[in-house]
Amino acid sequence: MTVGVTLDTTGTDLLIDDAVRQAREARASGLTSLWFGQTLGYDSPTVAALIGRAVPDIHVGTSAIPVFGRHPLFVASQARTAQAATGGRYHLGIALGTKILAEDALGLPFERPVARLREFLTALRPLLASGEADFAGELITARTSLPSGVPGAEPPVPVLVAAMGPQALRVSGRLADGILPYLAGPRALEEHIVPEVTRAAAEAGRPAPRIVAFVPGVVTRDARALRPRLHEQLSFYARIPSYARVVELSGHRHPADLAVAGDEKDLTDAVRRYREAGATDVVVTGTEVDGEESRLRTWEVLGELA
Structure with missing residues (x-):
């Protein structure tokens, strides 16, 4: 991975x-x-x-x-x-x-x-x-x-x-090399997204697709203080039906609920959960949200995982 x-x-x-x-x-x-x-x-x-x-x-x-x-x-x-x-x-x-x-x-x-x-x-x-x-x-x-x-x-x-809906996943499985789901939590990946796109690829005689999961996340000293900012930044996606649907399939109500904000272990555990749900690659987004120090700490943790 x-x-x-x-x-x-x-x-x-x-x-x-x-x-x-x-x-x-x-x-x-x-x-x-x-x-x-x-x-x-x-x-x-x-x-x-x-x-x-x-x-x-x-x-x-x-x-x-x-x-x-x-x-x-x-x-x-x-x-x-x-x-x-x-x-x-x-x-x-x-x-x-x-x-x-x-x-x-x-x-x-x-x-x-x-x-x-x-x-x-x-x-x-x-x-x-x-x-x-x-x-x-x-x-x-x-x-x-x-x-x-x-x-x-x-x-x-x-x-x-960047496919997450059933029809787009089927087209992507048949014609693309993989998908880029964003704000799709491990539950949505494992139960809905990965099976659909993998089945479509197999039916088309294509290799198993890459699942490049995009996950908002940051290592921060004060996750509680950062939460309102994450909520504000990710609220745009709550207005888009395709994102609202996949957030709900992930077991959450708002896109910000899928953001990982905490210490090094929190981020490491999150990457592991996405991998276990079928992600072949994990890309963490929004690492600059809490400033330069947090961004660099986040990159060091992810670099060790890589």
Whole structure:
């Protein structure tokens, strides 16, 4: 099992040089992977490529690029460029996204999301493998009528999906290399998510999928004082039906209930529980929430586990 963290580039005050410095700290702590969210700020595949090239031996990934507003031809081009820049250490994460982003920010109707995901993956897989595609679906067309080579983009970029609902899990099991569940506790993983995606992969004759569980967590001296801040930061996800559902399946009422805030043993035990529930990789998010000292302590604990 690999253990990694997200590196927060979603704010406006983190310079690229600071991100590279933090990535070096992560690697020095023993961490094996760094993941970058995609917002309307930094472009996550670009950041991953820059950091992966500057910091050897650490894997980098995006979690995750929404399929609404993107096209598989250009996502594949970004991913293969990042793969060439990092020497084969890039991992591409894609997502359905949310109705809020698609309709309010992009002006796109959030219609038939699972069908769009299926067609996106169908077009994307050959693009990542060979740089070529000849696909025409109901929602997406992807044909490589122009040059598409990226020297050094090997091996093929693994593609993972931020899938947690039954339909998205079935599509991901058949067409992707794994999934990136977030705010899905051990109970939801073990009872619902892992069986569904694993069964779909087996039916499609594919290897068992990677389960890269994203878990909010931090080692802190005062967990009680930190709880209100975690509640505030994670409240956004309570308004999104897919997250609310998986939080409930995890046996909780609010996304913040899944955040791990405590001492080194608390975090170690949490990682173990996710592993026992079927996670092949654990990525801890929000480690910067309690300041620099807590972030570094958290990374040291996770590095020892890695």
